[in-house]
Amino acid sequence: MTLAKTINDVDISGLRKMFDLARSDSINLGLGEPDFNPPENVKDALKDAIDSGHNKYGSSPGLLPLREAIAEKTKIHRDDITQDDVIVTIGGTEALWISSQVLFQPGDEVLIPDPGFVLYTPHVQLAGAKPVFYPLVQDNEFVPDIEVLKELITDKTKGIYVNSPSNPTGGVFCRDDVKAITDLARDNNMTIISDEVYEHVIYDDCEFCSFLGDYDNVIQIHSFSKTYAMTGWRLGYLVTKSDIKKKLIVMHYHNIACPTSPFMHAALAALKGPQDSVAKMVAEFKTRRDIIVNELNSIDGFKCIPPKGAFYAFPKFEFDIKAADLVMKLAEAGLICTHGSAFGEHGEGHLRFSYATSQENIQKGMEILGNVAKDL
Ligand SMILES: Cc1ncc(COP(=O)(O)O)c(C=O)c1O
Numbered sequence: 001m002t003l004a005k006t007i008n009d010v011d012i013s014g015l016r017k018m019f020d021l022a023r024s025d026s027i028n029l030g031l032g033e034p035d036f037n038p039p040e041n042v043k044d045a046l047k048d049a050i051d052s053g054h055n056k057y058g059s060s061p062g063l064l065p066l067r068e069a070i071a072e073k074t075k076i077h078r079d080d081i082t083q084d085d086v087i088v089t090i091g092g093t094e095a096l097w098i099s100s101q102v103l104f105q106p107g108d109e110v111l112i113p114d115p116g117f118v119l120y121t122p123h124v125q126l127a128g129a130k131p132v133f134y135p136l137v138q139d140n141e142f143v144p145d146i147e148v149l150k151e152l153i154t155d156k157t158k159g160i161y162v163n164s165p166s167n168p169t170g171g172v173f174c175r176d177d178v179k180a181i182t183d184l185a186r187d188n189n190m191t192i193i194s195d196e197v198y199e200h201v202i203y204d205d206c207e208f209c210s211f212l213g214d215y216d217n218v219i220q221i222h223s224f225s226k227t228y229a230m231t232g233w234r235l236g237y238l239v240t241k242s243d244i245k246k247k248l249i250v251m252h253y254h255n256i257a258c259p260t261s262p263f264m265h266a267a268l269a270a271l272k273g274p275q276d277s278v279a280k281m282v283a284e285f286k287t288r289r290d291i292i293v294n295e296l297n298s299i300d301g302f303k304c305i306p307p308k309g310a311f312y313a314f315p316k317f318e319f320d321i322k323a324a325d326l327v328m329k330l331a332e333a334g335l336i337c338t339h340g341s342a343f344g345e346h347g348e349g350h351l352r353f354s355y356a357t358s359q360e361n362i363q364k365g366m367e368i369l370g371n372v373a374k375d376l
Helices: 014-021 040-051 064-074 091-103 120-126 146-152 175-187 245-256 261-272 276-297 323-332 359-374
Strands: 086-089 109-114 130-135 157-163 191-195 218-223 236-239 351-354
Touching (some): 040 261, 064 261, 086 091, 091 218, 091 245, 157 175, 175 191, 323 351
Parallel strands (some): 109 130
Antiparallel strands (some): 086 236
């Protein structure tokens, strides 16, 4: 059967393939999700919503009180945001998907971080547009070089993806980085797709800077997955002041009709309820981050800068082996992690370790890594 060219050119991500390598006794530092449960009040709100009959289709952009609560929370980044600027989606994933499908078409070029989250490139390709990669390197703390970005812009460049805190690098943009990229987008009439799903997973009093500001052509991508440890509940949202929100709703409607009703009630409870479980989770991630960074830097051949956000360490290694081959060797030795090249060419020479697992698992994983590294 002849398939559409766009789908023929796209495969599932290297991350999903890693799941297949895991044995039952493997130490898994490959998973991109918190090893916590949603807060108790949020689980209760879900059960209540189901029991009280919130099991039907709802409005396409999402439950009004939830959109109001999201708008209220988002005012900290831009004070004229209202519920009409919010669309509740099936995870950040759907928010990313509809953004790409509404914005891009054949002939367009789109700037994508390399290494960057695995959905950006296929989403751009599935829209028929051309991904153009901008490098993120450890020596620059995984923050883009504005001069390099400028050189990549042509009259075909329609948009730029940014992700801070970043998966896979853990890099965080400071206010000056956000301003410089926003100015560049404004000068070149580009839309910014800003993936801010790790907004709340940030360390060392590092300031989170959103791309939502005085430039309207920004789509903020957000999620309940990471903040409230509800990855399987599949709920996220986007916020934008741009006029394209009308078409984003059309695409969203044709994609999913409406978000999942009871889960939206739970998400509302998450936003309105106590936030102490988020603070506790982030404090634990910080302890684990310190452990894994120390361990990595104590292994000859690895260098890791402390990630400022998210829950991934992205060390560079100096061995003469491809990252994908090293990952296979580690899998055989009982450690699952992800090769940096799964996130783009500039990820070659790196491994990604998720520290969203117990301190004990991190220690055991680093022991395996140290033993394998000795023989390289
Ligand atoms: C950077 C980034 N953006 C978006 C997502 C999508 O998350 P979800 O669809 O669960 O909201 C993820 C998930 O790992 C991510 O790491």
